Every structure is written in C-alpha cells, then in structure tokens.
Amino acid sequence: MTGASAVEEALNRLEKTEEEIRAWVRVDAEGARAAAERTAGGPLKGMPFGVKDIIDVAGLPTECGSALRRGRVAAADAWLVDRLRGAGAVPLGKTVTTEFAYFQPGPTRNPHNVHHTPGGSSSGSAAAVAAGVVPLALGSQTAGSLTRPASYCGVAGYVAPVGAWPTTGITGLSPTLDAPGLLAPDVAALARAVAAVDGTEAETPPFIRVLLWPGTGLVGTDRAMLDALERTGRALVAAGAAIGDLGDSGLTGRLAQAHATVMAYEAARALADEAERPEYLSDPLRELLCRGRNIATREHAAALEVRHVVRARMLRLLENTDAVLGPAAPGPAPHGLAATGDPVLSRPWQLLGLPVVTVPGHRDAHGMPLGLQLVGHPDRVGRLLGVARHTEGLVRRITEGAP
Amino acid sequence: MTGASAVEEALNRLEKTEEEIRAWVRVDAEGARAAAERTAGGPLKGMPFGVKDIIDVAGLPTECGSALRRGRVAAADAWLVDRLRGAGAVPLGKTVTTEFAYFQPGPTRNPHNVHHTPGGSSSGSAAAVAAGVVPLALGSQTAGSLTRPASYCGVAGYVAPVGAWPTTGITGLSPTLDAPGLLAPDVAALARAVAAVDGTEAETPPFIRVLLWPGTGLVGTDRAMLDALERTGRALVAAGAAIGDLGDSGLTGRLAQAHATVMAYEAARALADEAERPEYLSDPLRELLCRGRNIATREHAAALEVRHVVRARMLRLLENTDAVLGPAAPGPAPHGLAATGDPVLSRPWQLLGLPVVTVPGHRDAHGMPLGLQLVGHPDRVGRLLGVARHTEGLVRRITEGAP
Incomplete structure (x- = not known):
C-alpha cells in the first residue's frame, strides 16, 4: 500500500x-x-x-x-x-x-x-x-x-x-x-x-526464563485474568521455557504506595501554575494536586529510597530472567465511562522505571480483552520484545483453541 | 557551634x-x-x-x-x-x-x-x-x-x-x-x-578495585594532573588496592561527542522561548541553541544509542570495580575570567548518567588545585563515597609529604 x-x-x-x-x-x-x-x-x-x-x-x-x-x-x-x-x-x-x-x-x-x-x-x-x-x-x-x-x-x-x-x-x-x-x-x-x-531489534532468546506474578494483593485480580496468566504460563512451559514464581510478599504493594507518593508530589510541582486556577480542573486532578502539595519532601525521598533499593534488586533478578509476566490490569475494562480503571498493577513497575510490553489476545467470557504484561530489564529491550512476540504467538494458539 | x-x-x-x-x-x-x-x-x-x-x-x-x-x-x-x-x-x-x-x-x-x-x-x-x-x-x-x-x-x-x-x-x-x-x-x-x-552511607569496601583513566585523547591533559593521577594510583596500590587501566581507545572521546550532540539538541528545545529573544543571550548560548536546533532528531537518537550501549557495558565493568579514577579537568583553572574551562573530561560520564565524586588535595607548581574524579555505579553510591574518602586521605598524605 x-x-x-x-x-x-x-x-x-x-x-x-x-x-x-x-x-x-x-x-x-x-x-x-x-x-x-x-x-x-x-x-x-x-x-x-x-x-x-x-x-x-x-x-x-x-x-x-x-x-x-x-x-x-x-x-x-x-x-x-x-x-x-x-x-x-x-x-x-x-x-x-x-x-x-x-x-x-x-x-x-x-x-x-x-x-x-x-x-x-x-x-x-x-x-x-x-x-x-x-x-x-x-x-x-x-x-x-x-x-x-x-x-x-x-x-x-x-x-x-x-x-x-x-x-x-x-x-x-x-x-x-x-x-x-x-x-x-x-x-x-x-x-x-x-x-x-x-534501532532495538526483537530477539527471542534460545531458552526463555520467565517469572509469573499474580498481581499485588492490593486489588482482587479478576478470575478470568488469573486463568489467562496460568494458561499462558503453561503454554510457555510446554514450548520449552523455564517458569518461576515472583510471588507477591507485599513488596509490589509497597512499591505501588511509594509510586503514588512520588507521582502526587511531583505532579503538584509540575502543575503548580494550573493549580492556581482550580475552577478549570476536575475533582480528581484538584485532589491529586492538593494531596501532592501536602506530601513532605522527606516522604518523597523515602519513596525514592524504596525505588532505589528495590530497583537494584530487581535488575539483578532480571539479569537471570527474561521477564516478569503478570496481568496488565486487574481485569477487563470496567463498565461505565466516568472512570478509567485502576492502574495499581502498573505502579510498581513504573516506579522502578522498567520497560513493559502488553501482550493482547486473551478475552473474558463476555469477549472483553484481557492483556498480560511482560516487564524486562532496561538494557535488554530487544529480548523483552522477542519474549513478548513469542508469548503472543502462544496466546493466539490458546485462544484459537489449537493444541 | x-x-x-x-x-x-x-x-x-x-x-x-x-x-x-x-x-x-x-x-x-x-x-x-x-x-x-x-x-x-x-x-x-x-x-x-x-x-x-x-x-x-x-x-x-x-x-x-x-x-x-x-x-x-x-x-x-x-x-x-x-x-x-x-x-x-x-x-x-x-x-x-x-x-x-x-x-x-x-x-x-x-x-x-x-x-x-x-x-x-x-x-x-x-x-x-x-x-x-x-x-x-x-x-x-x-x-x-x-x-x-x-x-x-x-x-x-x-x-x-x-x-x-x-x-x-x-x-x-x-x-x-x-x-x-x-x-x-x-x-x-x-x-x-x-x-x-x-540516606546513603559511605562504606569503604575491604578490598578496593579501581581503574585508572588518563582522560580522553581529545585534549592534552596537563602533566601535573597526570602526575597527580599516577601518584594517587601508586598510593592506592601501596594501601592494598587493586589498580587496573581503563585506557582510552577513543571510546570516551566518542562519548564526549555524543554528549555534545544530546546537550545541544535538548538545550535548544528547553530554551526555545529564550531563543526567541536573542538580544538577551550571550554569543556562546546563542551559538549552542542555533547548533542544537539544526541537529536532526536522528543524530540525537544515534547519540542516545551510543549512550545506551556503552552504559550497559560500563555498568557491567563497574560491578566488578569500585570506581574509575581520572583527572577531573584537563589541568588547573585556566588564567582569565572570560571563559570557564573545558568540560570534556566530564562529558563521557555525564552522558552515561553515572555518579561522580571529585577528590581535592593535589596542586600544581603554582599552588593551583588539581581535582581527581571517581566515577562509580549508580546503585553503589555509598561505596563510591567510601572509596573517595579513602582516596582523599591518601592524597592528603602524598601532598603533606608523609611517606
């Protein structure tokens, strides 16, 4: 064309x-x-x-x-x-x-x-x-x-x-x-x-190693989403990958909270001029900026320290693992247009500044899409994309009912 | 007090x-x-x-x-x-x-x-x-x-x-x-x-490993500065450290050039409003902004790719090394107040985004200060500060004539 x-x-x-x-x-x-x-x-x-x-x-x-x-x-x-x-x-x-x-x-x-x-x-x-x-x-x-x-x-x-x-x-x-x-x-x-x-080229590693992450305990992850994750994990194993368990000992929940602190603090400063004209702002944004202004810099610094310590640990983990595979959202798109859903399953990874690929293909019983996310090492984006492409092919086979 | x-x-x-x-x-x-x-x-x-x-x-x-x-x-x-x-x-x-x-x-x-x-x-x-x-x-x-x-x-x-x-x-x-x-x-x-x-606490590793870097080939580094570097390296060895050679195969010169591209490109965009009022800008700044505007985004992206590739390599190196030790500037402060000296020996490390500690203490024959820089891993700042503190003590002994 x-x-x-x-x-x-x-x-x-x-x-x-x-x-x-x-x-x-x-x-x-x-x-x-x-x-x-x-x-x-x-x-x-x-x-x-x-x-x-x-x-x-x-x-x-x-x-x-x-x-x-x-x-x-x-x-x-x-x-x-x-x-x-x-x-x-x-x-x-x-x-x-x-x-x-x-x-x-x-x-x-x-x-x-x-x-x-x-x-x-x-x-x-x-x-x-x-x-x-x-x-x-x-x-x-x-x-x-x-x-x-x-x-x-x-x-x-x-x-x-x-x-x-x-x-x-x-x-x-x-x-x-x-x-x-x-x-x-x-x-x-x-x-x-x-x-x-x-210039990053996707490359599928000869032997894929992935850790499954069920999502944070902060939200109940939808049953259909957890099924999609489990079926994808099994398909990866069947295709020769090594699958481990990241688990969630509350760590990603703590990261999500630290993320919310950093975001509110910095947004209040980035949009300080806009905050002077609250009559033009929505309630959620006004609330964010007000909350952010009231976060002490020492709380923000403590959140950055959480990020620093966990990031170093996660980078070491991701040197011997190609990606963490988890749900991209707690479930399918919620009904209604007044809100956009909950970002909680992204907050931990965004705090750490890691690259993420969302893999589509799964659906719930009503035909609504369910995405999975693969989180990788920032210096190995090519490999992350390769693993995501491979995973997408497996999801396609699952959802099309192929063996 | x-x-x-x-x-x-x-x-x-x-x-x-x-x-x-x-x-x-x-x-x-x-x-x-x-x-x-x-x-x-x-x-x-x-x-x-x-x-x-x-x-x-x-x-x-x-x-x-x-x-x-x-x-x-x-x-x-x-x-x-x-x-x-x-x-x-x-x-x-x-x-x-x-x-x-x-x-x-x-x-x-x-x-x-x-x-x-x-x-x-x-x-x-x-x-x-x-x-x-x-x-x-x-x-x-x-x-x-x-x-x-x-x-x-x-x-x-x-x-x-x-x-x-x-x-x-x-x-x-x-x-x-x-x-x-x-x-x-x-x-x-x-x-x-x-x-x-x-909250980062300085910690001196039990066994210090440092790579010496003589500076980039782009500028002639002052003889007194190279002497200061060599004497400090010898003092580190005498105190039990392992010293290697980073050398300079032209790599840091290439980094310095990529740095200049990124800086000019981004400064032209950060100061786009100021560039509209050139009568208020100095010649060097006008020149930077003009040069930056004329850098194509693909050149900037190529410079970022250099950064990405070399940073990954350097981080691996700095996992088994505590710091790179080099001159902090090509020599002592130049005579005159019309210019501020050459940043070329910082450009490579700043492109890579690494933490740097400048260690004072050396002087040239006219009594002008000569700083050394220690460049470390971003996740090991405490260790970098500890090595710098140790190095500073050795420099003090050298310059005070102690054995």
Whole structure:
C-alpha cells in the first residue's frame, strides 16, 4: 500500500468509527496527506499514526484534555514524533487523553463495548488502534496510562524504560516516572515501530526464563485474568521455557504506595501554575494536586529510597530472567465511562522505571480483552520484545483453541 | 557551634571575601538567621549553604545568570533545598551561575588566584566553599558544571546519578543529562551531606578495585594532573588496592561527542522561548541553541544509542570495580575570567548518567588545585563515597609529604 492510500484508508475507517468511539481530538487530514506525499521512505513509509494530545506535533495544538491549554499550538515536533516521521510514518492527528494524563476521562469509548471505558490516560490512542483506524499510536505512562488502555482495548503496548526515550515535547506529570510509549495491533507491529525509533531489534532468546506474578494483593485480580496468566504460563512451559514464581510478599504493594507518593508530589510541582486556577480542573486532578502539595519532601525521598533499593534488586533478578509476566490490569475494562480503571498493577513497575510490553489476545467470557504484561530489564529491550512476540504467538494458539 | 553562630560566621567570612571573590548573587541574611532560629535539629543543624542560582529557594528570585529571568521569585523550594532544610541546614543565599548553566561566565573569581576562572557553571557555589564562606553549596551538572569548578577551586564535589535526585525546582538544560549535586570542603563533609539528603552511607569496601583513566585523547591533559593521577594510583596500590587501566581507545572521546550532540539538541528545545529573544543571550548560548536546533532528531537518537550501549557495558565493568579514577579537568583553572574551562573530561560520564565524586588535595607548581574524579555505579553510591574518602586521605598524605 502506498503512503497516500494508507492515509486514505485510515481516514475512511475513522469516518466509519469515530462517531461511536470518539478517539480523536483533532484530525489533520490535509497535513497527513501532504506528509504522505512528501515522505522519502523508511521502514514505516506512509504509516499513519495517532498522537496522544499531551505530545507535540508541530503546527497542531497540544491541549492535554484541559481547557487551560486550549488552542496552544506546538512550534516543533516532540522527539518521538520526529523519530517516527524520520522512519517515514505520518501523524494523522491528536488522540484523546484524560485531563493532563491523570484520571478525568475524555469522551472515548472502548471499541469492544462502547459502554466500557477504554482505560486512560492514553485512551484515544488505544481505542484508535483497536478500532482499526491506525496501525500505530503514541502514548505515555506515569502510572498505568499505556498498559491499562492497551489491556482494556486488546492491543499491544510498549512503555520505554524511564529516561531511554526523551520526553522532549511531552507535557509531563512526573520527571521520575514519565515514560513515552507506543500502541500497535500486535507485538510484531510494535517491535517494528520500536526498531524504527531507536534501532532495538526483537530477539527471542534460545531458552526463555520467565517469572509469573499474580498481581499485588492490593486489588482482587479478576478470575478470568488469573486463568489467562496460568494458561499462558503453561503454554510457555510446554514450548520449552523455564517458569518461576515472583510471588507477591507485599513488596509490589509497597512499591505501588511509594509510586503514588512520588507521582502526587511531583505532579503538584509540575502543575503548580494550573493549580492556581482550580475552577478549570476536575475533582480528581484538584485532589491529586492538593494531596501532592501536602506530601513532605522527606516522604518523597523515602519513596525514592524504596525505588532505589528495590530497583537494584530487581535488575539483578532480571539479569537471570527474561521477564516478569503478570496481568496488565486487574481485569477487563470496567463498565461505565466516568472512570478509567485502576492502574495499581502498573505502579510498581513504573516506579522502578522498567520497560513493559502488553501482550493482547486473551478475552473474558463476555469477549472483553484481557492483556498480560511482560516487564524486562532496561538494557535488554530487544529480548523483552522477542519474549513478548513469542508469548503472543502462544496466546493466539490458546485462544484459537489449537493444541 | 549553634546554628545562629554558624550563620553569623558565614556572614562575617562573606563580608571579608565577597568583594574579591564575587560568588554570591544574593544573600538572604535575615532569612538565614530566622531559619537558623527555627530549625528543629537534624544532622546538618544550622549549617548554612549556598544555592546555585538555577535552583529554587522559596521567596528568592531564581535568575539563572540571565536578564531574561530577572526578579522571578520562586514560590517553593527545589527538592534538594527542601531535603537539606529537613536535615536542619539553612540556605544563606543564591550563588553565581553562568548564564542558564552554560558557558557565559558570571563575575566570580577563583579564591586560589583571582586572575583565574573558578570554572563553571556552578562557579559561585565552588568559590563560596573554597573561600570558606559556607561548608556546603548546591550545584548541578549537564556537561562538567560541578566537577570542573570543584577541581579548579580545590573542593570536593558530588554529582548524583541522573534520575536519582529529582530536578524539581531546577531550571534545566537537558532532561537526559542534568543532575543535581553538592560541593563541600572535603569528601567526609560531602558524604555527610549526601547521607542527609538520601540516606546513603559511605562504606569503604575491604578490598578496593579501581581503574585508572588518563582522560580522553581529545585534549592534552596537563602533566601535573597526570602526575597527580599516577601518584594517587601508586598510593592506592601501596594501601592494598587493586589498580587496573581503563585506557582510552577513543571510546570516551566518542562519548564526549555524543554528549555534545544530546546537550545541544535538548538545550535548544528547553530554551526555545529564550531563543526567541536573542538580544538577551550571550554569543556562546546563542551559538549552542542555533547548533542544537539544526541537529536532526536522528543524530540525537544515534547519540542516545551510543549512550545506551556503552552504559550497559560500563555498568557491567563497574560491578566488578569500585570506581574509575581520572583527572577531573584537563589541568588547573585556566588564567582569565572570560571563559570557564573545558568540560570534556566530564562529558563521557555525564552522558552515561553515572555518579561522580571529585577528590581535592593535589596542586600544581603554582599552588593551583588539581581535582581527581571517581566515577562509580549508580546503585553503589555509598561505596563510591567510601572509596573517595579513602582516596582523599591518601592524597592528603602524598601532598603533606608523609611517606
């Protein structure tokens, strides 16, 4: 398919789905057509992509889901947008984010059931990929903002290690936690996009070693999700992998709490100017900023120390293990559009700044997607992607009923 | 000494030295006295400290050495300032920074010879500690902005691993490279301050392993500096350490070049608004921003890939080695006040985001200080500080002529 026809196909599909899904803040059809004409080539030549509306695209506003940023046009592309342009891809427009990438939802609905949330904060990007409009979209994660919508919408997601991809041109919440990432229909497509961004090639190790993690004790993980995890673990063993048990001795719960402290503290400082105009903020965001202002720096420092100590331990563990495999969310997308679900199963890993790949394919009894997440070593992203691709193939065989 | 008398002593010493040294942008005598009265206690009770003027102190302007920021009062303390307050220390005022922590010098002179630069960009903080005004000052490093002035002024310096100490409340140049840090008269005092900030305790390993690094081939390192390095290496061996050779096969030169690419690219984006008012910028800063704007994102991404690959290799090396020991600067502080010296020997390590301790004590034939730097593993800062403290003791014995 030529670049021009890929853009037209995306626009056609968007026309058919958008009224129902509401994934887009702004579509730049003329800009995308012109860019597709101009593009010189590259591994993603002509591929249209969606851009979460906290990420700058030159010439388009970055509105962050907030009236406070209405009409603010970006002068330059964010680093990640520019990298994808360099690989030949074409920004189609801006996708819905929750307000400043926190909890207050935008209008987006889950393509698998429009009465369910798509998750947040990368709501529009996940939904746009799930609805088949674009084969690639940009998101970001501070708590569970990419992994959770990927899981709820049944798409593949990649969260880069904190610090690996610059956040230049991204409106952030927390310098310690923010990480950009990608969403794509499957892990193979995701891996091609990661390779286009930073040259990392997916590589499947000859002998896969994975630790299963049932999720934190803080939330009851859905039975269908635990089944999906167990069946996937068995399939990995049957395919020759070594599977261990990470267990959860309360450690990841403690990490989740430390994460919440770091996030609130830093968000209150990142959005200090916005906090001066509370009449423009949602209740959840006002509450976060107020809570964050009241966190003492010594509490924040204690949370960072938890991160430091556990990260060192986890990196050693991940030197002899390819990934931790766990549920990407406590269960399928909750019913209703007033909230975006619980990020608790991402908080521990985002505190540690580790790369995460969400593997789609499982579904619950109602046909709603259930994602699994693989968490890896920040210096071995290629291996993480390879293990995720392998796992995705096994999930496909499980869910298609093959032996 | 009580807190109040420590503040008075600092003010007295400042009165005696400031006309010559010009280290301070603004002294908050009343605020410091009041804070010393109020302070509840803590490991640094009543200790006055200087704050580089890109770092926020609530109620004081943060002017970044630029007319563009004149009179901009900070609403809240930076994270690091708040941590030190929590330990009982007291901000005495703001110290001179080069313009936006880049190359254009402020008025500060080197206390060891006022015709020589104190180095930059943490010029005032290094000079204020060297002049005996304060026993602690805050700095930051993007290229060599802390290590170099520490070396030139003969004080101890600590650069935190990138990402370990939040940059909240610090006006930065480059999210990938910026790291806060501390300056103190000696490594023991430095280690006490680090412990007060994040709980890291210096620990000397029973068997020290160090790799010597002669500096990059990009610059000729001063003969006196190489002598200081060699003598220190011999003293370490005589005290039972194992010394290897990191050599320099051109690798660190390549890192320094990649560093310059990342810094220019990110600074151009961080200071995009300031670049719109070039009449207020110095020539070096204008040149940096112009160069940075013209760096393609793919060049920046290639530089990040160099960082990624070499960092993984260096971390493995630093798991079996306590530190790399090298010159902290190419030589003593250059003559003249129009420039702040060359950061090239810091660029490789800052690109990798590793913690650095500058060890003072050596001097050249004219009595000008020569600092050595120890570069360590980001997860083993306590060990790095312990090795630095041990090394400082050996340097003291060398320079005092003891056997």
